[in-house]
Amino acid sequence: MKKICSNSRSVWIQVVIALGIPLCLVAAAHAVRIKEIVEIQGVRQNQLVGYGLVVGLNGTGDGDKAKFTVQSLASMLEKMGMTVNPTDIKVKNIAAVMVTADMPPFARPGARMDISVSSIGDAKDLQGGTLLFTPLKAADGQTYAIGQGAISTGGFSTQGAGGSAQKNFPTVGRVIGGALIEKEVSSGFKNKESLLLTLNHQDFTTATRVAESINTAFSSSIARTSDSGSIDVRVPPKYADNVVGFVTVIEGLSVTPDQISKVVVNERTGTVVIGENVRISKVAIAQGNLSIQIKESADVSQPMPFSQGQTVATPNTNISVKEEKNPIYLMESGASIGEIVRALNALGVTPRDLISIFQALQAAGALQAKLEIM
Numbered sequence: 001m002k003k004i005c006s007n008s009r010s011v012w013i014q015v016v017i018a019l020g021i022p023l024c025l026v027a028a029a030h031a032v033r034i035k036e037i038v039e040i041q042g043v044r045q046n047q048l049v050g051y052g053l054v055v056g057l058n059g060t061g062d063g064d065k066a067k068f069t070v071q072s073l074a075s076m077l078e079k080m081g082m083t084v085n086p087t088d089i090k091v092k093n094i095a096a097v098m099v100t101a102d103m104p105p106f107a108r109p110g111a112r113m114d115i116s117v118s119s120i121g122d123a124k125d126l127q128g129g130t131l132l133f134t135p136l137k138a139a140d141g142q143t144y145a146i147g148q149g150a151i152s153t154g155g156f157s158t159q160g161a162g163g164s165a166q167k168n169f170p171t172v173g174r175v176i177g178g179a180l181i182e183k184e185v186s187s188g189f190k191n192k193e194s195l196l197l198t199l200n201h202q203d204f205t206t207a208t209r210v211a212e213s214i215n216t217a218f219s220s221s222i223a224r225t226s227d228s229g230s231i232d233v234r235v236p237p238k239y240a241d242n243v244v245g246f247v248t249v250i251e252g253l254s255v256t257p258d259q260i261s262k263v264v265v266n267e268r269t270g271t272v273v274i275g276e277n278v279r280i281s282k283v284a285i286a287q288g289n290l291s292i293q294i295k296e297s298a299d300v301s302q303p304m305p306f307s308q309g310q311t312v313a314t315p316n317t318n319i320s321v322k323e324e325k326n327p328i329y330l331m332e333s334g335a336s337i338g339e340i341v342r343a344l345n346a347l348g349v350t351p352r353d354l355i356s357i358f359q360a361l362q363a364a365g366a367l368q369a370k371l372e373i374m
Helices: 067-079 204-218 243-251 337-347 351-363
Strands: 003-005 013-017 024-027 038-040 046-055 095-103 112-119 130-137 143-150 156-159 164-167 172-181 194-199 223-225 230-234 262-266 271-274 283-285 290-301 312-323 329-331 370-373
Touching (some): 046 067, 046 112, 046 143, 067 095, 095 130, 095 143, 112 130, 194 204, 194 243, 204 223, 204 230, 204 243, 271 351, 351 370
Antiparallel strands (some): 003 024, 013 024, 013 271, 046 095, 046 130, 095 112, 112 172, 130 143, 143 172, 194 230, 223 230, 283 329, 290 312
């Protein structure tokens, strides 16, 4: 998107991301395809999970305290016809892991998908290991895929007697194409007589616009809004045997989504995002920064030789207080996002200050928008 500097005279502005001062603005929203803002009910991923073992680790596997790893290995060897006393098993080259995957909609048997592998014991590094045959099950308890393959972690962990070094998280890895789908999830999609579209962000105006766009495209009232987040669409007789083609047409239609006036702040990162339609009532804003600096130092009192005195350390504390004097800035009623930004820049505020200012504006009833704190 084209960026416009904060000193621009344009007032058709959508978003401000306060990662630093001065702020920059992002151009207003435009029409998007319906496929970008809705999901079709029933067309979704299915989460799979399984328990497995990773072998071939170079001494970075689970320790002897991970009893479940020992028991799992003994059970696996027993199924292969070998009887081993669990007390004789050392598992430093083996790690117990949980395997997760998101099975795509309409995935067919024989297709492959990526899987994630995460250590559940005290293994230090999964790099170089191989995941053994692991059934992956869904919430219904049925097995839909089998996972196996070499693990890539994208990191490392090493240590010596005097220190250690680590990059990323070596106890979590992926197996690219490591799961083979054995069973598909039946959806009955091709026989549907109606579809339910759900908006990614609920809004009555946007839902109405989606329904109107579909009705206009097909010259028939086949779509109607159920609530602020869903649209019922009846499949026309013409597409009774081609639901996929019908969905393709709908997904390609353009709609301009409406936006609620909202200010979103993240206190952990100092990020502030201001929506396009945010307005404030007439208000005066002043921001004063108070900084207190405390320095500690130790003074040592050394006695004279042969005086039988003791060496004493006494703390010395220096405290300095500094308060910045900033002017009061008057904001007129209905000020636009651009005017708000220019006013805040004039005060020299930081992202942390912005959060406090918007909280104060809301408390004063001057912020004509929803304030959401993450």
